[in-house]
Amino acid sequence: MIxxxxxxxxHDAVSWLLTPSLVALLAGCAIALVESGIAVGERFxxxxxxxxxxxxxxxxxxxxxxxxxxxxxxxxxxxxGLMATIIPLGPGLAALGEGDPxxxxxxxxxxxxxxxxxxxxxxxxxxxxxxxxRWYEETLDAMEPLA
Numbered sequence: 001m002i003x004x005x006x007x008x009x010x011h012d013a014v015s016w017l018l019t020p021s022l023v024a025l026l027a028g029c030a031i032a033l034v035e036s037g038i039a040v041g042e043r044f045x046x047x048x049x050x051x052x053x054x055x056x057x058x059x060x061x062x063x064x065x066x067x068x069x070x071x072x073x074x075x076x077x078x079x080x081g082l083m084a085t086i087i088p089l090g091p092g093l094a095a096l097g098e099g100d101p102x103x104x105x106x107x108x109x110x111x112x113x114x115x116x117x118x119x120x121x122x123x124x125x126x127x128x129x130x131x132x133x134r135w136y137e138e139t140l141d142a143m144e145p146l147a
Contacts, residue, residue, distance in 0.1 A: 011090065014087060014090070015087065015090075015091070017083065017087060018084060018087045018088060018110075021080050021083045021084040021087065021114070022084050022110075022114060022117075024076075024077075024080050025077060025080050025081060025084060025114060025117040025118055025121065026117070028073065028076065028077035028080065028117070028118070028121035029077070029117055029120060029121045031073060031121070032073055032077075032120070032121045032124035032125060032128075033124075035069065035070065035073060035124070035125070035128050036124060036128060038066075039128050039131060039132060042066075042132070042135065043131075043135060047135055047136075047139050050062070050139060051139050051142055051143055054143065056140065056143050056144075059136070059139060059140060059143065060140065063132070063136035063139075063140070066132055066136075067129060067132055067133060067136070070125050070126075070128045070129030070132055071125070071129055072125070073121060073122070073124065073125025073128070073129075074122050074123075074125030074126040074129055075122070075125070077117070077118045077119075077120075077121035077122045077125070078118045078119060078121075078122040079118070080114075080118055081114050081115050081116075081117055081118015081119060081121075081122075082115070082118065083114075084110070084111070084114030084115075084117075084118070085111040085112070085114050085115045085118075086111070088106075088107040088108075088110045088111050088114075089107055089108070089111055091103070091107060092104040092105075092106070092107025092108060092111075093107075095107070
């Protein structure tokens with residue numbers, strides 16, 4: 001049988017991860033907002049300037065860098081959202097076992113909010129990445145005859 005006291009340290013360590021996960025999720029949403037603004041600027045001004053420069057290597061390097069950022073944004077916040085979903089559910093379910101449904105309700109609220117934040121940032125990263133990939137491919141295709 002599992003001794004409750006022998007694994008209390010594990011619960012404490014995992015519980016400590018909730019706050020950093022939520023902070024990272026908020027940062028992910030802020031980064032998604034900034035990346036959206038950068039993508040709009042790229043689409044309406046930046047890509048035309050890059051095309052006019054004729055420097056294919058620079059465009060490829062910039063595209064690779066910006067696509068990596070969008071890919072990370074599409075992957076990491078949903079994982080953090082899952083972490084921040086599961087972490088409060090343990091204590092919430094334990095509280096329900098002790099007859100405290102209010103604590104479970106609070107934990108479920110935090111869990112669902114974390115899930116939504118992770119998905120919002122992830123969806124933004126996915127959309128930005130897909131659009132950027134297409135835009136940079138079109139730009140590089142247009143630059144090919146010039147090279």
